[in-house]
Amino acid sequence: MLNPFKKVFAVFGTYDYRDKLLSALALVVFLLMIIKLIVFPYGLFGFGSTSIYTEGLVAKNGIQNINPLFVDYNEPDREVSRLVFSGLMKYDPVKKAIVDDMASLTINESKTEYTFVLRDGIKWHDAQPVTADDIYFTFHDVILHPSFQNKILKTNFSGVEIAKIDDRTVKFTLESPNIFFITNLTTGILPKHILGGVDPFDLLQNEFNKKPIGTGPYMVTEPVEVFQNDRTQLTLTRNPYHYDPLPNIEYMRFVVYPTMAELLDDVNVMNGVVKVSGDYLEDFVNNERFKNIAYDLPQYVAVFMNMDSKVLKDDLKVRLALQKAIDKDAFLEGAVDKVRVDTPLMDLNQEDWQYQVNVDEANGALKDSGYEYQPEDKEKVGIRYDDEGNALELRMIARAYDDGSYQYQETLDTVTFLQSAWEKIGFAIQIEFLPLAEFNDRIMARQYDLLLVGQNLGYNLDTYSYWHSAQATPLGQNLSNYRSFQVDSLIEDIRSTFDPEKKEERLTELAKKIKEDIPAIFLYRPLYYYATDAKISGLSMDGVVFPSDRFAGISNWMFEK
Numbered sequence: 001m002l003n004p005f006k007k008v009f010a011v012f013g014t015y016d017y018r019d020k021l022l023s024a025l026a027l028v029v030f031l032l033m034i035i036k037l038i039v040f041p042y043g044l045f046g047f048g049s050t051s052i053y054t055e056g057l058v059a060k061n062g063i064q065n066i067n068p069l070f071v072d073y074n075e076p077d078r079e080v081s082r083l084v085f086s087g088l089m090k091y092d093p094v095k096k097a098i099v100d101d102m103a104s105l106t107i108n109e110s111k112t113e114y115t116f117v118l119r120d121g122i123k124w125h126d127a128q129p130v131t132a133d134d135i136y137f138t139f140h141d142v143i144l145h146p147s148f149q150n151k152i153l154k155t156n157f158s159g160v161e162i163a164k165i166d167d168r169t170v171k172f173t174l175e176s177p178n179i180f181f182i183t184n185l186t187t188g189i190l191p192k193h194i195l196g197g198v199d200p201f202d203l204l205q206n207e208f209n210k211k212p213i214g215t216g217p218y219m220v221t222e223p224v225e226v227f228q229n230d231r232t233q234l235t236l237t238r239n240p241y242h243y244d245p246l247p248n249i250e251y252m253r254f255v256v257y258p259t260m261a262e263l264l265d266d267v268n269v270m271n272g273v274v275k276v277s278g279d280y281l282e283d284f285v286n287n288e289r290f291k292n293i294a295y296d297l298p299q300y301v302a303v304f305m306n307m308d309s310k311v312l313k314d315d316l317k318v319r320l321a322l323q324k325a326i327d328k329d330a331f332l333e334g335a336v337d338k339v340r341v342d343t344p345l346m347d348l349n350q351e352d353w354q355y356q357v358n359v360d361e362a363n364g365a366l367k368d369s370g371y372e373y374q375p376e377d378k379e380k381v382g383i384r385y386d387d388e389g390n391a392l393e394l395r396m397i398a399r400a401y402d403d404g405s406y407q408y409q410e411t412l413d414t415v416t417f418l419q420s421a422w423e424k425i426g427f428a429i430q431i432e433f434l435p436l437a438e439f440n441d442r443i444m445a446r447q448y449d450l451l452l453v454g455q456n457l458g459y460n461l462d463t464y465s466y467w468h469s470a471q472a473t474p475l476g477q478n479l480s481n482y483r484s485f486q487v488d489s490l491i492e493d494i495r496s497t498f499d500p501e502k503k504e505e506r507l508t509e510l511a512k513k514i515k516e517d518i519p520a521i522f523l524y525r526p527l528y529y530y531a532t533d534a535k536i537s538g539l540s541m542d543g544v545v546f547p548s549d550r551f552a553g554i555s556n557w558m559f560e561k
Contacts, residue, residue, distance in 0.1 A: 052235070052251035053536065053557070055079075056263045056270040060402070062232030062256045063224050065209040068188025069142065069150055075547075076232075076256045079274070082548035083236055083252060084125075085188030085214035088116050088135065091459050093543030093552050098182050098459065102130070102189065102215065102243070111177035111498060114185070118168040123241040124191050125219040135170045136162060137192035147201035151475045155465065156184045177496040179503070180460035188214065217242045217554055218252055232256045248558045249536070259405055272539075273531040274547050277337040278406045284531040292529040295541035299456040300341045303396075303418065303521040304479040309449040311394060317365040318392075319518040322450075323355060324362035325421045326521060331414075338524040343511045346461050347504070353511060362425050366392070373426060384426035393428040396450035397442055400433035414523070415452060444474045451479055454526075459545050463510065464491050467519075480519035487513050535560055 063076045068085040071078035090101035103116035122130040140162040148154055161173040191213050211220050218236035225233040236252045257263040260280045284290045305312050332338050343353040371384035371392050384392040398415055401408035419429045465471050468491050471478035490510040497503045530541050538556035
């Protein structure tokens with residue numbers, strides 16, 4: 001029998017030299033195409049293929065836990081989890097509202113019962129059917145379990161009764177109406193048939209988080225790759241079982257770098273880069289491959305005053321002096337990635353709540369409080385003291401970042417500005433930059449007078465976790481230890497008010513009370529940019545609350561031809 005290759009070359013024998021050469025070249029090209037499809041199914045080196053979209057992110061720890069119950073701890077995890085998992089509800093950036101996702105929702109007249117009925121035919125990535133058991137397992141068996149480690153998520157479901165009605169129906173019963181409760185139900189659902197035997201305490205370290213099974217439009221088929229330079233990389237594959245229209249893009253690749261400087265070395269193989277800010281924006285503006293889409297998020301950076309601090313606790317005038325000494329406009333002048341903030345209530349127009357810097361009033365407030373300079377003692381020049389000889393001294397803590405990183409410079413610039421302004425009116429400010437673990441420990445112990453940190457309000461803009469007295473605990477997010485019966489009542493009223501006009505009235509009252517008491521100085525709201533090479537259509541950053549919300553319209557993304 002004649003060898004197939006001999007057949008090919010036997011045919012060549014009937015051609016002249018030119019025909020033979022063209023045929024040989026065609027054969028080589030054909031063989032190379034076959035090899036490419038076998039060896040490089042995602043495109044040469046994984047880049048440049050029209051079936052794969054590559055995004056670059058910056059995070060020191062890379063991709064850690066692809067689990068929707070722990071995405072608050074690491075932004076790359078949130079990005080990936082948004083595509084791998086889905087919840088009963090989802091956030092729609094176009095409508096700027098929470099809408100049905102895996103289930104349809106009905107709410108009773110008293111707004112205390114939320115009943116969900118699963119859509120037909122929903123499957124896990126391993127083709128197993130999704131049932132009410134998975135929903136009950138996620139919220140009741142895991143989140144409400146005493147040993148579950150995400151305290152914030154557990155608090156959101158505190159006091160909620162969860163009941164399985166039938167194989168497709170689950171009901172959540174609240175102790176009282178809560179307009180913000182619905183946002184908690186965007187939490188991704190976990191598969192009971194895989195995790196049913198895992199203690200919730202051990203879930204954060206479970207191997208499931210490296211190669212999870214979800215119900216989202218993409219699935220994990222290969223583990224996270226870790227490289228020597230601490231870069232991590234993960235490629236997701238389109239989920240053939242997804243219950244909504246399948247995405248047009250077959251593969252989504254995330255490449256996470258420890259620093260933006262390292263990402264920039266590879267930027268020309270990226271289709272998009274998430275959360276560009278600060279000095280690095282110029283690198284993308286000057287790169288003709290990219291256009292930059294601006295967006296902001298419902299978050300702010302503030303200085304929280306510990307209301308249990310000896311100096312700050314009972315002296316409003318000292319807090320007023322701290323506020324009046326800060327010229328926010330001077331600090332933010334020329335900034336392309338920051339917008340002034342004056343109230344923590346993101347529903348309200350910030351311009352209506354601006355205070356005016358006034359150093360004379362700041363000095364007057366301190367004098368009225370009994371703090372005077374003592375220039376006759378050289379060691380005390382420039383610092384105010386009370387009539388008992390106690391220095392007007394405050395401890396301020398901030399998170400330490402790696403030298404050279406954008407976060408390092410931003411934090412240093414902010415702290416330096418604040419310290420200089422306060423020292424000019426007689427304060428002695430002791431600054432501590434702390435590693436993340438120690439920083440979190442000090443926050444939990446409330447061991448500070450002043451705390452510089454950011455807060456993200458998420459989908460619901462609920463102020464309960466941040467300003468209600470019940471959250472002034474080591475596990476709460478009331479970082480000022482602010483306690484006010486009037487504020488608590490307003491927050492509770494807002495939670496139970498479904499009428500938009502009444503809600504705005506209560507929000508205005510709440511903003512006035514916080515403005516009067518000055519438990520914090522609200523500085524700015526970060527402004528970010530998404531850098532895209534514009535090779536796909538359908539991508540939008542309008543209305544996002546988290547950067548991962550851009551994936552809400554992933555089924556509309558399409559490579560331009």
